[in-house]
Amino acid sequence: MHGLVHKTLKEYVVDQTDDAEIDAILETLSGMATQDRRAIERDVGRTLAPDLLSTFSAHVSPDWEASDLLAELERVYDDVETATDDVSLPAISSRHEFDHGVVTYETHRDTTYCGMAHGVLEGVVAAFDGDATVTETACVDDEADKCRFRVDLE
Structure with a gap:
């Protein structure tokens, strides 16, 4: 019974939480921390990141390294977007070069959550290659058209 209550509450939070509530939580945390x-x-x-990878594990190969993930990120993202058609996802694109990748993030939301996108990317990349470094190179909060992240593969 206890597990069922937690599962139901978790689903309620996922189904009922909007951006204003997330913003209030983040503001409260930043005021306390x-x-x-x-x-x-x-x-x-x-x-x-680990929960996202677990939820969408059917779209990601466990044999991949970070470079494989960057090369396949747009396909994986398209698959996830198709599978979650009741949710409006931000736009993601990626480009893999020899020693690094570039990932762009653009959202339709009033609040951009660029920091959260940065953290998700760090967590996902770390799951495939603990030595990769993610650096924000542009941000909409600083008047850029999109958030851009460079992923250095070491």
Whole structure:
């Protein structure tokens, strides 16, 4: 019974939480913590990454390395978007070059959650290659058209 209550509450939160509530939680946390909101978003993103990988594991090969993930990211994203057609996802694109990848993130939401996107990307890449480094190179919060991240494969 206890497990069923937690499962139901978890589904309720997923079904009922909107951006205003997420913003309020993030603002409250940043008011209580020593980190700023952006750092908290990034931590939340890193924490979300393993669950996202688990949820969408059918779309990702366990044999991949980070470079494979970057090369296949758009296909994986398209598959996930098709599988979750009741949810409006942000736009993601990726480009893999010899020693690094570039991932862009653009959302239709009023709040961009760029820090969370950064953290999710860090967490996902770490699951495939613990030595890769993710660096934000452009952000809509700084007047860029999209958020861009460079993933250095070491």
